[in-house]
Structure formats: C-alpha cells, structure tokens
Amino acid sequence: MRKLGTAMTYIRWWKETCILILAGLAAAAALVIAVDPFFHYHAPLPGFPYQIDNQLSQNPGMARHMEYDSLMLGSSMTVNFETDWFLQDMGLHMLKLPYNGAYPRDIRNIMEKADENGGELKRVFWGVDLASYTGGVAETKYPLPEYLYNKNLFDDVNYWYNKDVLLDYILKPLVEWEPASLSHVYSSEEALEGCYSREYVLSHYQVPEKNDARFPEDMFIDGLEANLQANILPIIESHPDTEFTLFFPPYSILYWYEYLQNNQLDAVVYEYRYFMEKLLAYDNVELFFFPGDEEIVCDLDLYADTGHYRKRINRYMTDCFSDGRHRIAVENYEEELQKMKRMVEEYDYAALFTEVR
Amino acid sequence: MLFNSYIFILLFLPLTLTGYFACNAKGRYAWGKLWLLAMSLWFYAWFNIRYLPVITGSILGNYLLYRLILGERGRPERKRRCLYLTAAGSAANLGVLFYYKYFDFFLENLNALFHADLALQHLVLPLGISFFTFQQVGFLVDTYREETGNYSFLDYALFVSFFPQLIAGPIVTYDEMITQFQDPSRKGFQAENASKGIYAFACGLAKKVLIADVFGRAVSWGFARIEELSALTLLLVIVSYMVQLYFDFSGYCDMARGTGFLFNITIPVNFNSPYKAVNLIDFWKRWHITLSRFLTKYVYIPLGGNRKGKRRADLNVFMVYLLSGIWHGAGWTFLCWGVLHGAVYILTKRFLPALEKLPAALTWLGTMVFFLFSLIFFRAESMGQALFILKGLVSGSYAPGSVPAGFLEQFQTPEFFYCLKLLHLTGLPQSAYILPLAYLAAAWLILLCCKNVNEKIERFRPTRLRALGVSVLLLWSVFSFSEVSAFLYFNF
Numbered sequence: 001m002r003k004l005g006t007a008m009t010y011i012r013w014w015k016e017t018c019i020l021i022l023a024g025l026a027a028a029a030a031l032v033i034a035v036d037p038f039f040h041y042h043a044p045l046p047g048f049p050y051q052i053d054n055q056l057s058q059n060p061g062m063a064r065h066m067e068y069d070s071l072m073l074g075s076s077m078t079v080n081f082e083t084d085w086f087l088q089d090m091g092l093h094m095l096k097l098p099y100n101g102a103y104p105r106d107i108r109n110i111m112e113k114a115d116e117n118g119g120e121l122k123r124v125f126w127g128v129d130l131a132s133y134t135g136g137v138a139e140t141k142y143p144l145p146e147y148l149y150n151k152n153l154f155d156d157v158n159y160w161y162n163k164d165v166l167l168d169y170i171l172k173p174l175v176e177w178e179p180a181s182l183s184h185v186y187s188s189e190e191a192l193e194g195c196y197s198r199e200y201v202l203s204h205y206q207v208p209e210k211n212d213a214r215f216p217e218d219m220f221i222d223g224l225e226a227n228l229q230a231n232i233l234p235i236i237e238s239h240p241d242t243e244f245t246l247f248f249p250p251y252s253i254l255y256w257y258e259y260l261q262n263n264q265l266d267a268v269v270y271e272y273r274y275f276m277e278k279l280l281a282y283d284n285v286e287l288f289f290f291p292g293d294e295e296i297v298c299d300l301d302l303y304a305d306t307g308h309y310r311k312r313i314n315r316y317m318t319d320c321f322s323d324g325r326h327r328i329a330v331e332n333y334e335e336e337l338q339k340m341k342r343m344v345e346e347y348d349y350a351a352l353f354t355e356v357r
Numbered sequence: 358m359l360f361n362s363y364i365f366i367l368l369f370l371p372l373t374l375t376g377y378f379a380c381n382a383k384g385r386y387a388w389g390k391l392w393l394l395a396m397s398l399w400f401y402a403w404f405n406i407r408y409l410p411v412i413t414g415s416i417l418g419n420y421l422l423y424r425l426i427l428g429e430r431g432r433p434e435r436k437r438r439c440l441y442l443t444a445a446g447s448a449a450n451l452g453v454l455f456y457y458k459y460f461d462f463f464l465e466n467l468n469a470l471f472h473a474d475l476a477l478q479h480l481v482l483p484l485g486i487s488f489f490t491f492q493q494v495g496f497l498v499d500t501y502r503e504e505t506g507n508y509s510f511l512d513y514a515l516f517v518s519f520f521p522q523l524i525a526g527p528i529v530t531y532d533e534m535i536t537q538f539q540d541p542s543r544k545g546f547q548a549e550n551a552s553k554g555i556y557a558f559a560c561g562l563a564k565k566v567l568i569a570d571v572f573g574r575a576v577s578w579g580f581a582r583i584e585e586l587s588a589l590t591l592l593l594v595i596v597s598y599m600v601q602l603y604f605d606f607s608g609y610c611d612m613a614r615g616t617g618f619l620f621n622i623t624i625p626v627n628f629n630s631p632y633k634a635v636n637l638i639d640f641w642k643r644w645h646i647t648l649s650r651f652l653t654k655y656v657y658i659p660l661g662g663n664r665k666g667k668r669r670a671d672l673n674v675f676m677v678y679l680l681s682g683i684w685h686g687a688g689w690t691f692l693c694w695g696v697l698h699g700a701v702y703i704l705t706k707r708f709l710p711a712l713e714k715l716p717a718a719l720t721w722l723g724t725m726v727f728f729l730f731s732l733i734f735f736r737a738e739s740m741g742q743a744l745f746i747l748k749g750l751v752s753g754s755y756a757p758g759s760v761p762a763g764f765l766e767q768f769q770t771p772e773f774f775y776c777l778k779l780l781h782l783t784g785l786p787q788s789a790y791i792l793p794l795a796y797l798a799a800a801w802l803i804l805l806c807c808k809n810v811n812e813k814i815e816r817f818r819p820t821r822l823r824a825l826g827v828s829v830l831l832l833w834s835v836f837s838f839s840e841v842s843a844f845l846y847f848n849f
Contacts, residue, residue, distance in 0.1 A: 010548035013819030017555060020828035025367075028836065057841055145841070157363040163833075164841040167771045 029160040037169035039065045040148055040159060049179035051169055055186060059097045060148050063113035066182075068095035069120055073110065074127025075102040076188065077249040080311040081125075084183040085318045092123060098186055101141040103132050104231035109140065109149065111235050123243045125321070130248070130271055134223030137230035189311045195304035204305065205254055207353055208261040215264050220271040228278055236282050245321055246279060247288035248272070250296045250313065253352075255306040256344040269341050276333045288320060289328045292340035298347065358403035360558075360612040361566050363838060366831075369400065373520075374619055381544040390511045390538060393620070397520040401484070408483035415453065416514050419493045422446040426500045427507065443501040447494045454490045457482050462687035485524040487684055489517050491651055496531050498655060505531060512538050521616040525609050527627040527647035534622070543621035553814050554618030556823065559831040560810045561611025566834040568800060569604035572597040575767035575793075576736070583742060588753025590760050591746055593793075598736050599729055600800045603632060606645070611810045618814075626811045632804045635720045636712055637698070637705045637727065648684070652677045674706070675699040685735070690743055694734040701727055760790075768793040772833075 008016075036042055037050060039061030044050055052058055063071075070092040072081050083094040097114075099106040107126065114121065132141070147155040159165060173179075194200075236244055259265045279285050296302060302310050320326045328336050358365050373396040380389035402409040426442050429435040455463075461477045468475055496516075499505050508516075508531070516534045517523075537543055579586060579594030586594065607628040617624035627647050634640035641649050657677050663670035675696075682695015705712065712720050737743035753759075766789075773792055777783050782791060808816075817823075 008819050008821065010552045010819050013821075013824055014548045014552050014555070016821070017552070017824040017827050020824060021831055024828060024832040025835075028832070054841060157367060158839040161363065161835050162839040162841065163836040164771060164839075166836060167775060168841065172775070 025161065028166065031170065032160045032162075032165055035170050036061070037165060037173075038148055038159065040156070041065075043067070049173045049177045051173040051176075051178075052180040052182070052185045055097075055099050056142060057145055057148055059099065059110055060113040062095060063097055063110055064116045066095055066117075067119065068093050068117075070094045070123040070125070071114060071121065072096040072098065072125045072127075073102070073107050074098055074125075074249075075129050075132065076100040076308060077129060078125075078127040078314075079186040079188050080314040081318065082183045082187075082311075082314075085315065086125075089318060089322045090123075094125075095182070096185060098127075099141060101132060102129070103135060103139055103141050104227040105138055106140050108231040108235060109144070113149070121239065121242045123245065124239075126244060126246045127249055128246050128275070130220075130224070130268070130275060133227050133232075133275075134220045134271075135227075137226050187311070188308070192304040192308070196301065196310050198300035201252070201254065201300045201303050201305060202352070208258050211262045213263060215262075215267055217266050217270045219264070219267045221274055224271055224274060228275070233278070236279070236285060240284060242284060244282075244285045245288065246285060247317060247321075247326075248291050249307075249317075250290035250293050250309065251307040252300055252303045252309075253298050253344070253347050253349075254300070254303075256291075256297075257347075257349055258306070260344055265341065265344060269337050272337055273334070276328065276337075280328075280330050280333065287328050287333070288317070288326045289333070289336050289340075290317060290320075290326055292336050292343060293326065294343050297343070358400045360609065360616070361562060361834070361838060363835070364403070365400075366835060369396070370616070370619075372396070377620060378546045386541070386544055387511065389544065390515055393520075394511065394515050394518060397515070397518040397523060400520040401518065401523060404484050405481065411453070411457075411483045411486070412489060412518065415450070415489060415493065416517050418449065419446065419497065419517075420510055420513050422497060423500050423505075423508075423513065426497070427505075430501070430503055439501050443497050446497045450490045450494050450497075454486055456480075457486055459683075459687045488526050488528055489523070491528050491684075492517060492530070495528075495651060495655055499531070506535075508535055519617075519622070521613040521620075521622075522624055525606070525613075526645075527610060527613065527625050528651050529625060529647065533625060537622050545621075547621055550618045550621050552819055553817050554615045555831075556615065556817060556827050557611050557618060557810050557814055558615030559827045559834070560813070561608040561613075561615055562834040563830040564604045564608030564611060564810075566837045567830075568796075568803075569601045569608055570837075571768060571770060571796060572601035572800070573605065575764055576601055578764055578767050580736070580738070583746065583749075586749065586753075586761070586764075587756070587759035588750050589755045589757070590764055591749050591753065592755075593760065593764065595729055595733055595736075595746070595750075596797070599732055600797070600804075602732065602735075603628075603804065604800070607809075614811070614814075628809065629811065630804070630809045632725065633721075634724055635717045636709070636724055637702050638709065640724055640728065641698075641702065648681065652681060656680060671703045671706075674703055678702060689740050690734045690737050693740065693743070694731050697727075697731045697734065762789060765789045765793050768796050 033041055035045060035048060038054075038057050041061075043065045052062075070086065072078050072083065072086075072094055075098060078096070078098045079100075081096060083096055086092040086094040097110050099110070111124075145158070147158040256265070259268050276287060276289075279287060291297065296309065296313055296316075302313060304310075317326075358369060360366075373393065376392045376396070377389050380386070380392055398409065398413070401412055422442060422445075426439050426446075429439050429442070457480050461479065464475045464477055467473055496505065496513075512535045513531075515538055516529070516531050519529075519534065519538075522529050576594055576598045579590065579597070583591070583594075610627040614624045614626070625647055627645060629643040629646065631640055631644035634643050657673050660673040660676060661669050662673060676699075678695045678699030679692070680695070681698070682691045682693070685691045685694070733746050734740075734743045737746060769792055773795070774783075777788065777791060782788055785791075
C-alpha cells in the first residue's frame with residue numbers, strides 16, 4: 001500500500017479527497033438517522049442507552065414516535081412527576097413533555113406533534129401557569145430548533161451534521177451507558193437538592209417594595225383571551241374524546257406576595273376566574289386548584305425558590321388527580337379563589353421577613 | 358450566504374462548480390460566466406433579498422458611467438467631461454455608502470452637537486457595500502486614467518460580484534480579475550487548482566469555525582458584562598479578540614482564495630502572517646493587504662505620496678489611516694483606531710533605523726501590544742466603553758482567581774472536553790483552565806510558528822495524509838455549524 005506521505009497525481013488526490021468527504025457525510029447522516037437520538041424519524045432503538053435531557057430538541061420526536069396513551073404537559077412545575085405513578089394509580093401509559101417556562105404556544109406546538117403520533121390519547125394532564133399565558137400568541141418561551149419541528153427534509157442537515165448530536169447524544173450515552181428512565185426524565189429534584197429549605201429560599205429572596213400604582217382588574221384578560229382562542233381552546237375542542245385534566249400548581253406564599261405588593265392580586269384572581277369559567281364549560285375538562293392549599297404554599301421548606309416545589313408535592317397532586325381532592329367545579333371555584341386570596345392577604349409576612357433581615 | 362453554512366458547502370458550491378464547468382465544457386463560456394453571475398447574485402440575495410437591487414443598481418449604474426467615460430476618453434477636448442463623469446460617479450458611489458453606513462452616525466453627532474432630535478434611519482447595512490463600492494470607484498478612476506480596456510457587461514458584473522470576494526473582500530482590481538475571467542486556459546476543470554482550492558478552503562473554514570468562533574464566544578461573553586470583569590479577564594477578552602479577529606478574517610480570505618482556485622481564478626493574498634510583524638510598517642504590509650494597496654493607489658499617491666516632502670508624506674499617511682478607520686465602521690471608536698494607527702505608523706517610519714537596531718523580539722512585542730491596545734477601540738461599542746476597559750486594565754485585579762468560570766466555559770468545546778475526560782483531567786483542581794490555556798497556546802503557536810495557508814498552497818503536494826487532513830478538517834468544521842441549544846434547566 002502507498003504510504004500516507006507519498007505524492008500522487010492531483011486528479012487522484014482530488015477524487016480521493018472528495019470520496020473521503022462524501023463518505024464522512026454519508027456515515028454521519030446514516031448514524032444519526034439510524035440511532036435518531038431525538039426520535040425525529042422513528043421510535044427508540046431497542047437496547048440503545050438514549051440520553052433524554054433536552055426538552056426543545058427531544059420532545060417533538062418523543063411526541064411523534066413513542067407509545068403512550070396520556071400526556072403530561074406544562075412548565076418546570078411538571079418535570080418532577082413520575083409517569084410510573086400514573087400507571088400504578090390510573091393505569092395510564094404516560095409520556096412527559098414539559099417545556100420549562102412553557103407559553104401556550106409551546107403547548108399547542110407539542111400537541112400538534114402528538115397528533116401526528118396517531119395513537120389513542122385518553123388523557124392529558126396540563127399544568128397551567130397563568131403568569132405565562134398573557135403574552136403574544138405566536139411566542140414560544142425559547143427559540144425552537146425549527147428543523148425538528150417542521151417537515152422540511154433539507155434543514156435536517158442541522159441534525160445530521162451536528163457534533164453535539166454525535167458526541168453528546170450518540171457517543172457519550174454509549175460510553176456512560178446510563179439509559180434514561182422515561183418515568184424520570186427532565187426531573188429537577190436531584191439538581192436542586194440542597195436548595196429546598198426555608199433558609200435557602202429566604203436567603204435568595206429580594207423582598208419587593210410596595211408599589212403605589214393601581215391596575216385595572218382586567219389587566220391580564222386581553223392577552224389571556226387571545227391565547228385561549230389561538231392556542232388553548234382549539235386543543236380542547238379538537239380532542240373531544242380526550243379527557244383534559246388542567247391543574248394550577250401551588251406556588252409559594254412568596255410568589256403571591258409579589259402580586260400583593262404590586263397591587264395586582266385582584267387582577268390575578270380575576271384572571272384565574274376568567275380562565276376557570278371558560279374551561280369549566282367543556283365536558284372533557286376537569287380542573288384542579290392547588291394554590292389555595294395553605295399547608296403546601298406556606299411551608300417554604302418544600303420550595304427551592306418562590307415557585308418550584310419538591311417532588312413529594314407532585315406525588316400529592318397525582319394522588320389528588322385519582323381521588324378528586326382539590327378538584328374544582330362551577331359550584332366551588334369562587335370559594336376556592338376567595339380562600340386563596342384571603343390566605344395571601346392575611347399571611348404574616350412581617351414575621352417571615354425578620355428572618356431575611 | 359456564508360461560506361460556513363450547510364447550504365453553501367452542501368448545495369451552492371457543488372451546484373455552481375458543476376454548472377460552470379458544464380457550460381465551459383461545451384464551449385459556452387458566456388453561459389458559464391452568466392451562470393457564475395446568477396449564482397453570485399443568489400449568494401448575495403440569500404442574506405437579504407431587499408439588498409439585491411442595491412448591488413445590481415450599483416453594477417448597472419457604474420457600468421453605464423464606465424461606458425460613457427470610455428466613449429469620451431482619448432479626445433483631449435472631452436477630458437474635462439470625463440473628469441466630471443468620474444467625479445460624479447465616485448461621489449454617487451460614496452454617497453450610497455455614506456447613506457447606508459454613516460448617515461445615522463452623522464445624524465447622531467448633529468443631534469449631540471445642536472441638541473437636535475433628528476430621527477435616525479436604523480438602516481441595515483447591505484453586506485459587502487464597503488468592498489464593492491471601493492472596487493467600483495477604483496475602476497472608474499482607472500477608466501478616467503485610461504488604464505482600463507473595453508470590457509463586456511458580463512465581465513464587469515462578474516468582477517464586482519464574483520461571490521468568493523463579494524462579501525468581505527479581498528478588494529480585487531479589474532486587471533487581476535477580468536483577464537482571468539477571459540482567459541480560455543482557465544475554463545476547464547483543473548485538478549491541481551481544485552486540490553489547492555479545497556485545501557485552502559478547508560484550512561480557512563477550520564480557522565473560522567474551530568478557532569475564531571470559539572474565541573468569539575469568549576469575547577461576546579466578556580463584552581456582555583464588561584463592567585463586572587477583573588483586569589486579567591479584560592486582558593484575556595481583548596487577547597481573545599485579537600485571535601478571533603485574525604482567524605475570522607484571514608480564515609474568510611483563505612476560503613475566498615480556495616473557492617477562487619476551484620474556478621481557476623487566483624484571488625490576491627490579503628494576509629501574510631501579520632502577527633509575525635516586527636513593527637507597524639511591517640504589520641500593514643501583512644494585514645488586509647488589498648485595503649492598503651487600494652488606499653495607497655487611490656488616496657496616498659493622489660494626495661502627493663512622498664513626493665512633496667516629509668511633512669506632507671506624514672500627513673498623507675495620516676489621512677490614509679483616518680480613512681481606513683472610518684471605512685471599518687461608523688463610529689468615533691473606529692476613527693480613534695485609525696488615528697492611533699496613523700500616528701504610530703508615522704512615528705515608526707521616523708524612527709525606523711533606530712527600531713531596526715533593537716532586538717526583533719522586543720519590537721515584535723511592542724507591535725503586538727500596540728495592536729492589542731488599538732483593538733480595544735476597534736471592538737468597543739462606544740468610546741465610553743473603550744475608556745472603561747482601559748481604566749479597568751490599569752486599576753483592576755490581575756489575580757489568577759479573578760477569571761470567572763463563565764469565561765472559561767466558553768472554551769469547553771465538546772470534542773476537547775471529552776478528550777480531557779478520557780485523560781481523567783476534568784477532576785483536577787484547576788481543570789477549568791486547561792482548555793482556555795490550550796486554545797490560547799495553540800492559536801499563538803499557529804500564528805507565530807506555522808507557515809500560513811498561502812505559503813502552504815505554494816508548497817502543496819498531493820499526499821494521502823493531506824487528503825485525510827483536509828477531509829477531517831472539513832467534516833469537523835461542518836459538524837460544528839449547528840449546536841444543540843443548551844438545556845435551559847430551571848427557568849419557570
């Protein structure tokens with residue numbers, strides 16, 4: 001065989017170089033398509049230790065190609081649900097597809113991907129963060145890798161020829177061999193361990209100043225209504241045979257204090273009421289309301305910041321979905337809202353903030 | 358379209374090459390040129406189709422002026438008319454450049470000076486406008502000087518828009534380009550040129566994607582939080598910028614030259630290892646060579662060059678650098694950069710005999726420190742920011758521990774990070790410093806100890822090792838175009 005350093009003719013060199021480049025491109029594309037770490041083309045290969053840690057890139061493929069009969073949608077408030085709980089308690093084969101900070105458009109996008117799956121969708125659990133539901137109807141929280149969301153085959157080159165895909169999602173999982181548990185993916189509790197305490201939360205909390213400005217009660221309604229019409233209600237209406245369980249997560253009392261200090265508590269309650277009234281009109285929707293649960297909301301040891309709670313709260317909410325606790329209906333939603341409002345208004349913040357000072 | 362994009366490498370370039378040589382193989386050279394022109398305009402329009410009329414209008418307008426001057430020239434009684442046409446054409450070209458590039462800067466200063474409130478235009482600068490404006494002004498002036506020949510519209514349009522040099526130079530001249538477009542011996546595919554071309558392209562692409570972009574990330578990170586940085590970090594950010602700027606621009610020029618070679622067209626050398634320069638005069642013979650060539654021919658010499666005494670020559674040099682500064686960008690920082698270079702160039706010229714007696718290492722170091730210092734103005738977003746950086750460099754902390762983890766993380770490219778992991782180096786106490794230091798050391802080693810790509814092309818030998826090297830560099834660069842967005846972990 002010719003030595004690597006020996007000169008050859010230019011035409012032969014040109015041909016060999018082109019062949020090497022084309023072979024490299026073909027091999028990379030073939031490898032990515034075969035393993036498909038973002039599930040863009042097919043379901044997971046049996047036995048491959050997939051790493052699942054990227055919501056923006058992996059959720060659409062999972063929605064399209066995995067097997068499931070129910071979904072968990074929402075923001076980081078939903079990442080700590082274990083889908084195994086739903087199998088044990090309700091016999092549901094759930095897939096978790098959260099987007100941190102999800103806007104309504106994010107939910108609509110992923111539901112559209114789920115529709116391409118073709119399987120029966122019995123139930124959708126949907127964590128509703130109304131604070132994120134009043135922006136532009138076409139806005140997503142983060143820019144999406146469009147090549148994983150559209151049907152344009154040409155821009156899939158972004159996926160095939162991508163060293164992050166090759167190294168982080170094909171080579172690394174093969175070396176580390178720690179296959180993702182679908183029940184557990186995206187969970188944040190381990191990363192935040194050590195942050196769940198009253199001391200930690202208060203030490204990172206900036207006590208808000210009282211705002212003198214006054215705001216109209218319906219200040220959030222235009223944005224919310226636009227999102228209801230464009231992104232939320234069409235999902236409910238286009239899936240009449242799917243049962244939607246929408247739930248309002250329990251943020252901590254500190255989260256509510258910011259609205260109180262900003263004179264927007266009435267507007268938020270108004271927003272919740274508006275949303276509830278709209279959704280309760282649908283037969284395939286049930287609502288669960290956790291923000292009024294004083295035992296959770298006022299116990300800062302359960303939180304890592306003003307909003308994010310421990311996994312045990314997710315477990316508790318799952319139990320409630322089974323037994324109906326915290327479920328609200330036309331008869332009691334106003335009572336629940338007023339209960340929450342009273343709790344926020346009457347809480348002894350001064351005693352709490354002596355610790356901050 | 359960028360050279361470092363999937364569409365350029367996987368579609369545009371193969372398609373353009375195939376179409377060009379297919380036309381030429383059938384003896385249809387005009388069709389070949391037309392194909393090249395059409396593809397060049399597509400290349401340009403890919404960035405923003407709204408600017409296609411700007412470049413096509415500019416080409417058509419200038420060609421019309423050229424024909425008018427050509428029709429008048431050679432007749433002494435029409436000399437003045439030719440001069441007016443040339444002056445009007447140059448003014449129109451510079452007027453368009455001024456409108457797009459400097460108008461807002463001009464308004465801002467008027468507003469500041471007269472406490473006025475004139476509305477800014479916020480125009481998006483058509484890419485490459487500084488390059489194609491200069492090329493065409495030079496062409497008109499040379500036509501007036503009766504140096505140009507009789508060129509077809511196709512040859513002229515291709516000289517201005519030939520895609521390898523369209524966006525960021527080099528600033529080519531008609532005589533070096535049009536003669537090549539017309540040369541029948543360059544019409545067929547030539548494996549030697551193509552081999553050298555792909556070699557230069559792969560090296561340039563790697564310089565841009567694998568080196569400049571990594572340093573660029575660190576620079577962007579630093580400039581996004583400049584107020585928080587220690588003196589040592591500020592210094593590292595500016596040194597990183599010095600590396601980024603060279604690898605970015607010279608990488609682009611290598612890709613341009615390489616692409617030109619693929620079409621049997623030799624594009625002039627624009628960089629010749631400038632960071633090996635031992636004084637500023639030497640530096641400017643090596644850095645952005647075609648800009649210096651242009652400014653010398655069309656500004657320095659018409660102003661009198663060195664024919665009117667030392668003081669006038671100094672003034673002329675100063676004018677050239679002032680113009681160079683403002684050519685690079687609309688802002689006082691660029692002007693200041695030009696003034697600095699002009700002043701130090703004049704001083705270097707004055708004291709050159711004495712400087713040459715000093716050890717070369719010392720004058721090299723002085724040149725690099727000066728260039729580094731001048732880059733603060735070149736990169737800063739405002740004079741205030743430049744002065745803030747200077748102040749920070751003088752009064753801040755140089756403690757090694759003051760470099761933030763965020764800066765060091767910008768160098769943690771996945772391929773090298775996994776190498777460190779394999780070598781079990783990631784657990785060491787100072788492991789975060791390994792990759793940044795390795796990148797800096799490797800970059801400066803390449804800058805100072807290696808032959809540059811142009812020199813390598815001259816000695817190119819088609820070996821299998823080189824074929825392997827080119828393939829690896831090209832594939833590695835292509836695989837680095839796209840990133841998977843970092844996992845946004847905990848953002849409610």
